[in-house]
Amino acid sequence: xxxxxPISQLSDEVPRWGFGYLVTVxxxxxxxxxxxxxxxxxxxxxxxVPVLRFDVGGGRAARNTxxxxxxxxxxxxxxxADGMSLIIDGEAADDDxxxxxxxxxxxxxxxxxx
Numbered sequence: 001x002x003x004x005x006p007i008s009q010l011s012d013e014v015p016r017w018g019f020g021y022l023v024t025v026x027x028x029x030x031x032x033x034x035x036x037x038x039x040x041x042x043x044x045x046x047x048x049v050p051v052l053r054f055d056v057g058g059g060r061a062a063r064n065t066x067x068x069x070x071x072x073x074x075x076x077x078x079x080x081a082d083g084m085s086l087i088i089d090g091e092a093a094d095d096d097x098x099x100x101x102x103x104x105x106x107x108x109x110x111x112x113x114x
Contacts, residue, residue, distance in 0.1 A: 003084075005106040010088070011042040011050040013106075017075035017086055022054055022099070024064035024071050024092070034061050038073070038101070052090070052101040061099065065092040071101055077110070084108040 005013060014020075019037045026032060034056060041051040052073065056062050065071060075086040087109055090101040 001110055003108040005086070005108055007049050007103050007106060008043060008047050010052075010103055010106060011040050013086065014038060014040050014050075014052060014075075014088075016080060017078050020073045020075040020086070020088075022056070022061060022071060022073055022101075024061045025068050026060070026064045027067060032060050032064055034059075041100075049102055052088070052103065053095070054099045054101065055097070056099050057097070062094060065099060066094065069093065071099075073101065081108070082110075084110040 019035050022034045022036055024032045036054045038052040038054050041053060043050045069091045071090055071092045073088040077083050077085055087107050088103050089105040090103040092099045092101045
């Protein structure tokens with residue numbers, strides 16, 4: 001079961017989830033996961049796109065996104081979410097030692113009831 005989340009609502013939604021797994025891909029086509037709590041830079045206008053910031057240092061995630069900027073962030077089910085995970089796709093760019101992720105799509109997802 002999937003429910004699309006409007007990008008403009010992520011400024012309010014993301015802080016409710018705590019940490020998420022930032023998924024990047026390297027040149028070897030292997031996924032790299034990093035558990036982090038993003039900070040949210042709200043959109044400048046009501047229908048705009050917020051930016052999610054991750055402090056990744058200069059590690060593998062930063063190297064991966066320099067080559068492959070498309071990322072996914074997976075927030076595991078939270079107590080308020082009725083078993084749903086929040087999944088966000090976006091484009092990452094280095095911004096003074098942090099990754100700035102601009103969301104392109106978001107969805108709440110869980111397995112459909114049997």
